[in-house]
Amino acid sequence: MDFSFTEEQTLLRDTVRKFVQKAYAFDTRSKVIRSDAGWRKEVWKEMADLGLMGAAIPEDNGGLGGGPVETMIIMEEFGRALVVEPYLQTAVINANAIRHGGTAQQKEQWLPAIAAGEAICAFAYAEPQGRYNLADLTTTAKKSGRDFVLSGHKAVVLGAPYADYILVTARTSGGQRDAKGVTLLAVPKNSKGITTRDYPTVDGLRASEVMFENVTVSPDFVIGEVDNALPLVERITDEAIAALSAEAIGAMKVLNDATVEYCKTRKQFGVPIGKFQVLQHRMVDMFMNYEQSVSITYMVTLKLNESAHERAKAASAAKVQIGKAGRFIGQQAVQLHGGMGMTDELNVGHYFKRLTMIDTQFGNVDHHLKRYAALTDDKAAA
Amino acid sequence: MDVRFSPAEEAFRTEVRDFIEKNYPAHLRGVARSEYDSREDFLAWHRTLYKKGWVAQAWPVEYGGTGWTATQRYIFNEESAAADCPMLLPFGLSMVGPVIYTFGTPEQKKKYLPGILSGDVWWCQGYSEPGSGSDLASLKTKAVREGDHYIVNGQKTWTTLAQFADWIFCLVRTDPNAKQQEGISFLLIDMKTPGITVKPIITMDGSHEVNEVWFDNVKVPVENRIHEENKGWTCAKFLLSHERAGIAGVARSKRAIIRLREMLAMEKIDGAPLISDLEFQRKVAELEIDLHALEYTELRTLAGESSGKGPGLESSILKIKGTEIQQRITELALEASGHYAQPYQRDLGDNEHVGPDYAELVAPHYFNMRKTSIYGGSNEIQRNIIAKMVLGL
Numbered sequence: 001m002d003f004s005f006t007e008e009q010t011l012l013r014d015t016v017r018k019f020v021q022k023a024y025a026f027d028t029r030s031k032v033i034r035s036d037a038g039w040r041k042e043v044w045k046e047m048a049d050l051g052l053m054g055a056a057i058p059e060d061n062g063g064l065g066g067g068p069v070e071t072m073i074i075m076e077e078f079g080r081a082l083v084v085e086p087y088l089q090t091a092v093i094n095a096n097a098i099r100h101g102g103t104a105q106q107k108e109q110w111l112p113a114i115a116a117g118e119a120i121c122a123f124a125y126a127e128p129q130g131r132y133n134l135a136d137l138t139t140t141a142k143k144s145g146r147d148f149v150l151s152g153h154k155a156v157v158l159g160a161p162y163a164d165y166i167l168v169t170a171r172t173s174g175g176q177r178d179a180k181g182v183t184l185l186a187v188p189k190n191s192k193g194i195t196t197r198d199y200p201t202v203d204g205l206r207a208s209e210v211m212f213e214n215v216t217v218s219p220d221f222v223i224g225e226v227d228n229a230l231p232l233v234e235r236i237t238d239e240a241i242a243a244l245s246a247e248a249i250g251a252m253k254v255l256n257d258a259t260v261e262y263c264k265t266r267k268q269f270g271v272p273i274g275k276f277q278v279l280q281h282r283m284v285d286m287f288m289n290y291e292q293s294v295s296i297t298y299m300v301t302l303k304l305n306e307s308a309h310e311r312a313k314a315a316s317a318a319k320v321q322i323g324k325a326g327r328f329i330g331q332q333a334v335q336l337h338g339g340m341g342m343t344d345e346l347n348v349g350h351y352f353k354r355l356t357m358i359d360t361q362f363g364n365v366d367h368h369l370k371r372y373a374a375l376t377d378d379k380a381a382a
Numbered sequence: 383m384d385v386r387f388s389p390a391e392e393a394f395r396t397e398v399r400d401f402i403e404k405n406y407p408a409h410l411r412g413v414a415r416s417e418y419d420s421r422e423d424f425l426a427w428h429r430t431l432y433k434k435g436w437v438a439q440a441w442p443v444e445y446g447g448t449g450w451t452a453t454q455r456y457i458f459n460e461e462s463a464a465a466d467c468p469m470l471l472p473f474g475l476s477m478v479g480p481v482i483y484t485f486g487t488p489e490q491k492k493k494y495l496p497g498i499l500s501g502d503v504w505w506c507q508g509y510s511e512p513g514s515g516s517d518l519a520s521l522k523t524k525a526v527r528e529g530d531h532y533i534v535n536g537q538k539t540w541t542t543l544a545q546f547a548d549w550i551f552c553l554v555r556t557d558p559n560a561k562q563q564e565g566i567s568f569l570l571i572d573m574k575t576p577g578i579t580v581k582p583i584i585t586m587d588g589s590h591e592v593n594e595v596w597f598d599n600v601k602v603p604v605e606n607r608i609h610e611e612n613k614g615w616t617c618a619k620f621l622l623s624h625e626r627a628g629i630a631g632v633a634r635s636k637r638a639i640i641r642l643r644e645m646l647a648m649e650k651i652d653g654a655p656l657i658s659d660l661e662f663q664r665k666v667a668e669l670e671i672d673l674h675a676l677e678y679t680e681l682r683t684l685a686g687e688s689s690g691k692g693p694g695l696e697s698s699i700l701k702i703k704g705t706e707i708q709q710r711i712t713e714l715a716l717e718a719s720g721h722y723a724q725p726y727q728r729d730l731g732d733n734e735h736v737g738p739d740y741a742e743l744v745a746p747h748y749f750n751m752r753k754t755s756i757y758g759g760s761n762e763i764q765r766n767i768i769a770k771m772v773l774g775l
Contacts, residue, residue, distance in 0.1 A: 126721045128722075128737065128738075129650055129653075131649075131650065131651050131652075131656075131720045131721075132720065133651075133652055136652065136653075155721050155722065155736075155737070156721040156722065156724050156725065156737075158724075176653070177652060177653070197734065197736060199725050199726065199727070199730060199734070199736060200725075200726045200729075201724040201725055201726055202723070202724060202725070202726045202745040202746065202749075203724070205724075207724060207725065209736050267513075268514075268515065268516050268517035268520070269516075269517045269520075276762075278762055278765070279762070327713075331752065334752050334756075335752070335755060335756060335760075338515050338516070338756050338760065339510070339515060339539070339540045339592075339753075339756060339757075341752075341756075342585045342586060342752060342753050342756065343583055343584070343585060343586065344584040344585060344586050344588070345583075345584070349585075349586030349749070350586070352586070352749070352752075353586060353745075353749060356716070356745070356748070356749075357723070357724055357745075360719075360720060360721060360723050360724060364717060364720075366659075366661050366662070366717070369661075370661070
């Protein structure tokens with residue numbers, strides 16, 4: 001039993017922490033999220049130069065050869081700084097899709113580019129009608145000779161405004177919610193027939209509605225098996241959930257530390273408000289919520305390479321814990337900061353907003369409670 | 383025990399409903415206050431009710447009030463909420479107005495009450511300070527007497543809608559040597575007086591509701607003081623108890639749950655309406671049951687008021703449970719919206735909105751409503767009040 005980090009992993013954490021401390025002062029971030037671009041190319045490049053983009057990409061493909069633990073460390077530090085660049089979408093989701101589902105040629109084509117920071121990728125999995133069901137797809141990819149013709153509307157695609165490629169789930173056969181008939185395609189955003197409507201999100205990111213209208217996609221851009229990509233989509237989504245959990249614990253830690261510090265210094269009725277037992281117990285509950293979230297983040301991270309069933313259960317468990325803890329910690333951090341916690345000026349509200357939105361990504365608490373229960377049932381029946 | 387309304391009360395309900403139907407401005411129907419475009423939007427409904435003689439529902443008739451019973455006011459609130467009428471701004475009608483007619487001189491009543499009734503004078507509340515939130519009596523803004531003026535220096539904060547205000551009512555320290563509550567006076571200050579600066583505070587949902595108000599050697603005539611010097615805390619306590627009446631927002635929450643249900647009928651999960659989802663049904667049911675209980679708690683309070691007791695300590699229950707329910711409604715609306723809770727749409731052009739209409743503002747509303755458990759005496763302070771005053775702990 002060992003929960004310690006290797007020397008390299010500790011070094012990686014130090015590197016990332018120093019990098020975000022320098023590049024991501026809160027005031028700097030506030031300016032960036034209000035700017036026209038909404039992100040910084042030079043920050044992206046520096047992430048690549050530091051090796052972060054390829055942290056979990058094999059050395060043969062231009063990466064550092066790390067794994068889920070390295071991703072967790074980076075995402076946790078990014079969560080502490082509320083990094084807005086689409087690292088999750090590019091270096092985690094797209095890189096994993098290619099690693100697990102790509103051909104040797106696709107790996108050679110994409111992974112070094114991702115590691116070098118030369119390919120920015122988004123993940124278009126959600127649709128307006130689909131809620132959190134990954135298989136509820138009205139976007140279709142129809143065979144036309146060798147090629148596929150892609151049509152449909154993808155919702156709230158984070159990072160899409162500045163992406164070069166969009167990883168798209170589409171239906172190649174079957175009914176709207178069938179498990180069979182799902183195909184994954186990595187489509188260059190400049191393909192003819194793609195239009196986007198770009199907008200900011202409430203938590204300072206950028207996203208797009210992406211419309212595909214008879215977009216011709218070469219079979220070279222299909223990732224994994226035609227008609228049978230749902231298991232791959234579930235896998236990369238579960239891995240994304242592990243990374244999001246790490247981001248969330250980074251954000252929770254900042255809120256908890258800020259709240260304790262504030263309650264030690266803010267005086268009312270002649271004493272620091274942290275002297276009031278009712279607030280002490282509240283902060284203890286915040287602390288326990290955080291510790292439980294750290295634990296479950298380690299759990300899901302360590303189970304990502306187990307069987308699909310074990311991995312899925314762990315991911316759903318983590319998403320439930322993170323969703324509940326994120327809500328409690330976010331709400332209480334605001335409450336204990338009083339009026340100041342409500343302001344745009346203080347960082348507290350920004351962390352609260354990010355934690356709130358993490359719950360809406362890749363399925364919320366309710367969705368993953370049901371998924372977890374269903375997975376447990378299946379096993380009992382089997 | 384009888385909670386049925388009398389035939390006269392039912393007739394009153396019909397009268398109110400008809401009046402709202404015929405007179406409520408259509409362009410404001412269902413628009414949240416945070417989305418209003420202009421000062422006139424805030425005042426439109428106020429002015430309509432003023433013309434009808436219905437604006438000062440809780441005031442005595444002699445000062446221009448309706449003379450309604452508590453039950454009539456309850457019915458009016460229910461009908462207003464059901465028709466999505468905006469809440470009337472409380473600063474004049476529910477806060478400073480009652481203080482003026484209770485503690486003011488005849489001249490002060492004559493000078494200030496008409497503008498509050500007509501809506502021509504917009505008031506804001508100068509209570510909280512950066513160092514004085516829950517501990518209001520520790521306030522530091524000071525007023526030093528010089529002849530027939532006070533010179534006011536200091537800073538107020540969280541001043542709601544001060545950007546539109548003509549006047550501010552302030553708690554100021556007039557005796558720095560007295561015990562905290564005994565050195566405070568209640569002053570009315572014209573916002574146009576030299577030395578006053580209003581600075582916006584943007585809240586995390588992106589809206590501009592609250593402000594800082596700075597006083598730099600502001601000259602205020604002594605005749606603008608309500609009640610005796612150093613007796614302002616009496617006015618403050620009186621006002622706080624009035625502020626809490628109606629804070630439960632039962633009628634508004636009922637309406638908000640209807641809207642939530644409409645939303646759940648439109649949002650789909652695996653092709654079926656989200657409201658058919660058992661987990662969601664259970665959550666909405668729990669919320670409604672909480673609200674039923676709160677409604678009857680409010681009715682019990684009203685009955686107590688009708689029999690001559692003022693708003694009592696139950697008002698702390700109404701504040702705590704009322705705000706918890708309001709927050710829970712916005713939380714469920716946010717959950718229901720799924721992915722479309724994410725776009726920030728306030729600054730988008732008219733044709734640029736994305737996702738279903740019902741999801742457009744759910745996240746900003748959810749963030750904004752976190753304030754309700756903080757303002758008006760935080761819910762922690764309300765629990766302290768119950769512990770101390772009701773349970774005797």
